[in-house]
Amino acid sequence: MTDTELKQPPDGKRALVSEILILPDGRVLGHSLTRAFTQLLSELNPDDPQIRPRTPEAVASDTTAQEPAA
């Protein structure tokens, strides 16, 4: 399967891509994390200090998020 096929499923919608590695001790490493995937990870491990501030709720409650560019 090519990259293009991976990112454009047959229904024409663009797929979102995240990659994670689950370690034997339960830690989860990830990159290219989307909001939806971060939500899922936070439900699996609500105490993860890397994931917690990146959930949609946490980002939305960060009032600086909507500031215009300096």
Added chain:
Amino acid sequence: MIRSGRWERRSAVAAGRIAAARAALADCRFCAHDCGVNRLAGEVGVCRAGAGPRVHLAQVEVADELELIPTFAIALSGCDLRCDFCITGAQSWNPLAGEIIPAAELATRAEAALAGGARTVMLLGGEPTIHLPFLLEVVAALPDEAKLVLKTNAHGSVVSRAFLHGLFDVWCADYKFGNDACAERLARVPNYTETVRENLLWAARQSDLIVRHLVMPGHVACCWAPVAEWLALHLPGVKVNLRSGFWPAWQARRHPELRGTVPDGEAARAREIAAEWDLNLVV
């Protein structure tokens, strides 16, 4: 750094540089490899990239620094480094990975993401600097008020710096290796230290700068320690993201010390070094 007055004209400045950047592909010296190949005529240099890029990812992400997320990330395939542990090796080593997406379409999607709550637009790779003409096209198509982030390996040349000057609010730059021997062995790049330092000092003068260092197993003493010392002495107060999520991706298995994650003791030592140099750590 050019301040507020820049934003009214950033798109125009970028647009005005596109033709010269395209012409520069005929004698490509966008990065410190300084190949001098004619990419317009099908010649390839170290990065193997042609005249135009492919996009391997364009989506809203939240994995980057908290001050930047959510970001609309546009990842261009191809890179001028050959890091064996690259987390996106399949796309970074292959400039033909992904799909061709016009700059205007990316800008439209970025605008929709900004309207939906994204805080920044991030151009990354691979290494975006090797695709300078396209990079300029994207910047020219984006709204002037958008906060733009360039995520780079800091291996660009004086040529690329001239084209990029004043266009990005934030440079998010890697400082991966603390010495040239590790850089040669793990990323096949000569003269790494001098190049990356030159780029970081320049970036700090003309934009906000976040320096990233990925802690690698077995490389705390040889790589992180000298990086931390140099940052403390030459860029005091610069934001530093000490990243702990190394995993043995891509061809990391070529190097025995890179076949696992970072042991707890080494991660702790890396944080100690950051504290000893009083680095301004961000997450």
